[in-house]
Amino acid sequence: LKMKPLVFLLLAGVVAYAVANDDDHGCDALTRLKVKSQWTRAYSHGHEREDFAKAVWRAIFAQVPDAKSLFKRVNVDDLDSPEFVAHMLRVLAGLDIVISILDQEDTLKEELDHLEKQHEGRHIPDNYFDAFKTALLHVLPAQLGRCWDRDAWDHCFDFIAKGIKGH
């Protein structure tokens, strides 16, 4: 008899957690902080940043070669061309903005809406986003070594991608 309220409380807790989870896909406040700090290390700076970006994009095109057709305008045929290097860095810079404001709900909402509008007309299939995620989830540990949390990235990338895709 004494146990009953406790069981109820536990259940309520589980339900509340599940609801919260559904909202941010497991990318909760603490997880966001973790992603932020790990991103700062991986994203790095200068020449190293260019290499990081290049590794991510090579891994994307190795999965979905057809995606290259979207980037004709930025000289995708030569991945080392200044035009495409600039583009690679631009995209990661966009991701950098989103990740760095993961802990500021309102600003984050604005930015994701903005990115959604930017991507709307381009008809990007969902599997290209998946390829981006897979690439990132492979290059990040290579860059960060042992100190990285796959689940945190899994959840937060999905959350960000959902915001950009709008569904």
Place this chain on the structure above:
Amino acid sequence: EWSELAIGQADMMKSLRLLLAALVVVTAVAGDKDKFDRDELIEHLVERTGEVTHKIYEFEQKLDARMDPDRIRRAGSLRHRVEELEDPKCPHHEHSCGGYDHQCISNLFFCDGHVDCRNGEDEKHCTSPLKAGDRFIGDVVFDYCTTRKPEHITLVVESVNTAAFFKGFPKVHVHMEMESHGHDDDDDHHDHDESSLPNDGFYSFGTHELIFQAPEKDGLSLHGEFDGSNFDRFVGDIVTVSSDKPCARFIFHRDHHDDHHDDHHDDHHDDHHDHRDHDDDHRHHKARHHDKHHDDHHVEHHGHN
């Protein structure tokens, strides 16, 4: 390169030998008068051919001795030790392409399918030194942090998986087997605890490092480093995830015994090492001594980071 030259020479030797053989045949067939003289002449020629062939083989053997992969590997290990003592050639997250034309490229670009080094070295050595079924036995050098205080750790490779779109960092799944020695002799019921920890990590072709996650809550994880030439031995550091500093070290040797069972004993290990290095006792100790120096340097090196 000189090795190509040597191969060219070997080819030349082969054609020369063919020519000699042809000569013998031609001599045997040609003419039929003066049978007696001819037989003597042929005998002489055959003998001479034999001598020349012997000399050719001898020369080929000398060439092979100089191209002996094992010898090149040992020299490479020595070179690596010297390089460890020098200031790093490349910035953090980058690695040297090697050779005489100095170039550093990102670790992320080794074995990724794109040639990034001018000399192409980044795509030339892309066979994983680890494969499913491999076993490495590590002997403790020092241990300031593990709770089990094992004398030996056996690393059993369960699987190695390479993602087709990111080939430079194969994922490695292992089991770490060890016997606990965490307590003093008086406490002997703890002495024979055996553990087998599953552990996930990856290998980096750029740095020849094996990087594992921390398998337990204590935040201790294994970090292995091959010297880039000898893939039968690596220095395995136990590092704390937060500081990245080694607090224990094991020297791992590949276990070449295929018929190996789980019951290894200390004397068995020694046998194993002697066999592997073709060493007598004296040289064996000397090798250990060198290891120690090398390892001390490692601590210092990490300490500055």
